[in-house]
Amino acid sequence: MRPLLSVDNLSIAFGNGTPVVRNVSFEVKPGETLALVGESGSGKTVTCRSVLRILPRAARLHSGTIMLNGSGGPQELTALSERQMRNVRGNAISMIFQEPMHSLSPLHRIGNQVSEVLWLHGRMREAAARKIVLECFERVGFPDPERAYRSYPFELSGGMRQRAMIAMAMVAKPDLLIADEPTTALDVTTQAQVLGLMKELQRDTGMAMILVTHDLGVVANMAEQVVVMHKGGVMESGPAEPLLRAPAHAYTQQLFDAAPAIPAQPKMAPELPQDDLILQLKSVSKTYTMRAGKSWQAESEIQACRGVDFALQRGKTLAIVGESGSGKTTAARIALGAELPDKGGEVLFRATAQSQAIAVHQLSRAARTAFQREAQMVFQDPYSSLSPRMRILDALCEPLEIHGIGSKSERRERAEQMLRLVGLGPDMLLRYPHAFSGGQRQRLSIARALMLGPSLLVCDEPTSALDVSVQEQILRLLEEIQERETLSYLFISHDLAVVARIADEVAVMRGGLVVEQAPPGTLFHNPKHPYTKALIAAQPEPDIDRPIDLKLVASGAGSPDCWPENFRFSDSMIPSLVQVEPGHKVRCHV
Template sequence: MTVLLSVRDLSIGFGDGDSVVKDVSFDVEAGQTLALVGESGSGKTISCRAVLRILPRAAQIRKGTITFGTGQDQLDLATLGERRMRDIRGNRISMIFQEPMRSLSPLHKIGNQVSEVLWLHRGASESEARKEVLKQFERVGFPDPARAYDSYPFEMSGGMRQRAMIAMAMVAKPDLLIADEPTTALDVTTQAQVLGLIKDLQQETGMALILVTHDLGVVANMAEQVVVMHKGRVMEAGPAELILSEPAHPYTQQLFDAAPEIPDKDAVGIPMPNEDLILEMKGVSKTYTMRSGRGWKADKLIHACRGIDLKLARGKTLAVVGESGSGKTTAARIALGAELPDPGGEVLFRATSQDDPIRVHQMTRTERTLFQRKAQMVFQDPYSSLSPRMRIQDAMTEPLEIHGIGTPAEQREKAAEMLKRVGLNADMLKRYPHAFSGGQRQRLSIARAMMLDPTLIICDEPTSALDVSVQEQILTLLEDLQDSLNLSYFFISHDLAVVARIADEVAVMRQGLVVEQAPPETLFYNPRHPYTKALIAAQPEPDINRPIDLKLVALGAGSPDSWDDAFRFTDSVIPSLVEMEPGHKVRCHV
């Protein structure tokens, strides 16, 4: 094969500081997929940005060569003039960025943003560009390409925005595509479909691919060559099959050990005991009305949750799993009292085993104050949930000030104690959130939730955007806190491998309904519902011999109309949740 991109002895630094990327070398052959693997801060993304020369202003390439092209067409991108680099970017080398919402302009329609590539690099007219873009939208899986063309980014789901980014990168048919964590925050079913799409497009066009990721399961499904990076250096490099089967470097082995896996054993779990319930949801539904905005059109009803019955035992973890839009977070907000359920539904909370249940949506002021102290939430994005203008000390002590607990000195002492409990130092209290890594910010969010000594914590995707090693640390922390303080967790996730690690009971949701419910061992050993099977099949494993079964994923993650008659449902005909074996419920027609 012919080498398309060759990076040799690349070093990058900021200002007068030490180099953050040191002597990095790798080659990418035409038509080949190279995976750059490592944690956040390992130098993966900045090395790729150096290829396109889109580094931050303070950064400089201190040494090294970046050669792109074949035969007489070779160019040194590190020294190429800016005018010629503009011809390379988006044309011969394209990049898919990690967060599509930040990469797409919120003020311009999706179609115009994708068409811009053809206007700039191909001189295409508006009608020619639209025709080509609509064709590309169809190939990347938009159900209605014309509607997508005229939509703004905020009108699309995360998976659809990521497909738009792929279309933008692919529309000019580049020689090299750089995909920077293209599936990190996506549901596993959407992730599997996006990875399959990239692979299909790669085979059609023969382009080379650099895949930046920390997920070894994604690597096993996509890559031929692997480069493992840590603290700006290459730790290990070679064929994917060899590195995934026999990792030689301790750091690579550490990444393998940290990766969560779905259990593969013939075991049937015991249903979670229901004697001492801390939280109970009975017949909870939530319907929103979406106004049409046009007088002749009827308003549309959105069923976010339908007939949810869930029980959480004290000191246990109930995991609610499903894709974006399945109703997980709405159910959690109703459980916290932040949303009112439709008439007929109720949420019961018992602060201690001896207390009478409180009806969460009919609380007195005194009961609400008690409930807010005993039920706290850890959010998906810790950076958004911590004020950038408040020092950590102020953010930590704020709940105590609101509830009038302790003197300022006692509040600071409690904050320092909580930081130590989550593995951070008390001298960090004077810092601002931007001074911490993603994993540290998530620890801070957990510490803040613990300030009022709660008994119930709702965790909304607390590990979805974290590296596998940091994810492992957060899960271990949550387990330790649960064991020592007898905490109860309402744990929201789309990752079944994480759920298998932490949950005592799992409820799988799709389109506002619980479609299957069981202890994790039962669920993974004997899944009955097609959507549960799709979630399990979509979980990438770090084993090159066990690729994702895209057909099974597409079947279960598709429309309920495509399911077998026993599981099919519509807005008007919904089957009941039937107990198939002790503790194992499946929504099906009996």
């Protein structure tokens, strides 16, 4: 069979520098999935962007050819004019980008941005395009396609925005789909459903796919061919099955060793004392008012959290897992005082074991500033949380300046100390954030959060955008800092393998409710709730003999109406969180 896309001896450089991509060659056949695997900086994304010719201006092609054998006949993409390339982009080749907020216009509704593909390439009228887009939204997992259609990007969570990007790339049914880390920002159940959707679309349309990823579990479930890249070159390539069973190159084996996995043997945590709690959430609910799409329509209410009860032990880690929109981040923001709970909810914080509990939800402005010295947050996207116009020294010292702590020399000394703590050198203080890799920027975000010497750190998906080897370094760093500084972590994640490693207790959230809570050894090896079972089943493993069970994922992650009767809940009927064994609670009807 003639390949749909052939890349031969491709080399790319920036300016007059040495090539960052060197002599890369691969082929993709119709209906086939090729996985480009490697760490950040290995040249995966640059290689894929060269296919669509959307490289930065400084980039130049040293050598190589890119041949497309699509429905329009053979085309040498490197030789086409810009006008001809515009017909290729979107029609013959689509691309899903990793960071949806940078790719979506903040001024236009999501539905209009996705429909634009059909207006431009399909010459469709608005009504026909709207119908197709709504169907596509439903297929990529939007719970309310109509609401998503009329929403702006800032009104959606990170996972929801990524679903919109996937819909935008798929709606025109291209010959080739290039997916650059398409599921990095998604929770595992949505990831499993989206991967299943991509496979289904491939079967229906014969579409080929290039999948750029650092997740070997995704590769094992999706790819027929694998190309492993490192520092711009191809280390190993070939059919997925023999390569995943017995990787020949040392670098490929290193990626396998760094891949997180839920341990086969449960890690049984010792019973935790209940007398030294640093943080408590009692009966916390949060309701938001959603404006109507039309002026004559009534506003609607959305319950982000419903009756959440958490207790975090000092020096321990409580992990909150769940799909996008389950209320994880809202609960964390309430814990930090960034949001106020609905009437009746309480947030209690004790800075030390001897201190009196303070009611975070009732703090004055001055008291809240003092509380923020004790509780800090590490965000999901380190590039967005560091100002691109501030040197690292200024970014690290800013919290000390706000709180009026220390002299200029003392602040610099503290900044140097924090950089050493996170494994970076003081010589990096005068650089800007763009000069660092993703893993280094996340280390800088952790250093900034530690500048005030907090006792509580809220980590909101701190490793989700990192490759497996860098993720391993950050997790090890967080464990070392916790032990050295006696920190307490509220850890938010959708990656169960990460949670299994770092957490002392895990709370599973769905629809604003905690549906199951237990130590990781109990939760992952004796799950009771159908949604917890779906989360575990959806975790991709780098084992070609253990594919994701999409039926189990769909039943557990679907509507509560599909669950066994004793687990079902609705807006009017919510079962209690019942203790089924010591330390193990499940939301069910007794």
